[in-house]
Amino acid sequence: MIDFPSTLLITSILGALFAGFACSTTGAFVVRMNLASIGYLMSHAAFAGAAFGLMISIDPVLGAIIFSFGIALILGPLAEKARLESNIVIGFLFSFMIALAFIFLNFIPGNAASARALRILWGSIFSVSTNDLVMLSIFSFIIVIFVVIFYKELIAIMFNRKLAESSGINTRLYYFAILFLTGIAVSLSIRIVGGLLVFALIINPTSTAYQFFYDFKKIFIFSPIIGIISCLVGFWLSLISDFPIGASIVLISAIFFTIAIIFSPKRKRGKLKIHQKAS
């Protein structure tokens, strides 16, 4: 294990903490609303955007935000129309984004910039700046406010969108808001976890929490807790093993998910009932 200046260590730990919080909180929506493939596309759009940012020498996070916003704008109306096979559109856009990312990476000037580009691909916690931390913490605050204020609307939409619409909720507005929030969470976390793996941090913690709770309120509480723990343990694993940070975080969250599947009380309840009836 290498010795690091304490400021760098604190910045990195805080970065991991906020990225874990932001991604896994938006994950609660993504998993429930079956937006997994959309979110997956979003993470690759953010990756292409970051590469684009590096190519034209602007902040890669800004590039990532622009690209994921663009994707949310295109995909929102397309996914809205149930008659359109959105998976085909996603498949097309996904490969298109990857192609763009590789082209942009190819044109990034200078060796140092190429190394930065690779860090965006794999993630590097030590490239987190104070600026990133501020943005991540503001975003975390916004998402908490969003969930608290619109909790009843979000629950109604996640249960059944048509029923929610029939009670007078403008579901389209919330749907787009969720797409945008996912895009921003991905864009802000891409430097830490890496463009190729950031989406696992959205899906895994919520999927883990799903194995234990029937109350959505608890999913909203435990999903970010699991996300934060995954990031912190992943960070520690990365330090002691020299694994890339993104890979370590995803590895840990995948282990949590596997354990959750094995020990999930939701999956054991059936047996318990039979046992009770028998006795």
Next chain:
Amino acid sequence: MKKDSNVIELVNIGTVYEGERLPVIYDVNLTVKLGEFISIIGPNGAGKTTLLETINGLLSYDKGQGFVFGREIKKHKSEIRREIGYVIQNFEMDPLAPFLCKDIVMSGRTGKIGTFRFAKKSDWDKVWYSMGLVGMIDFAKRPIGKLSGGEFQKILLSRALAQNPKLLLLDEPFSNLDYASRKQVETLLNRIHEKYNITILLVSHDLSFVPSRCKRVIVLDHGKIVMDGGREKILKSDIINSIFNGKGEKT
């Protein structure tokens, strides 16, 4: 143009789905008065759900004019929907879905409470009351995915009632239910209608379940209202037999 006296007033309504050329329902003229309990029957694909969703504005009509509570549907969708309880056709529920019954019933009040406002004690009182009304109060903290078909249907009904609706739209409330559960839901609907005099529109493809308090029956076939009248007259008519082949199902 404003029509105040009727709960629903549809004039020559035609609804076409996006990407389709032919309308699902057409030339629909319907007047529903306050407190009426109407069964809309017709075979699968007759346009029953489309008619309900045209009334609550989930689907936009392309022809004619539609009014609910005297307000034009197209212009006042959100306000109208807050006064309409909608029970959707039975849908598949993930058994692991992380929602408690009480939260689902509360979600019915979302539009009524309004944006940027939180549920108050009076809202929760309404939730407990409507759960009690359908006999599901003991299920308040149960996961929604663990309910049987009949229990799930009652929760959806309770969700619609928690909204304090002036109009109830029920889409196939008896589908996927066994005989006992159907009887329970039927009794419940009769009781609700008797007690609150809510206007109810019930859609069904099954002739054998027209609740006793339902005095008017509308027959929909191929997107058009083919019969509209008193319960006894309609259910005994020959047209019904030809549409349903006398078996309660279209062949």
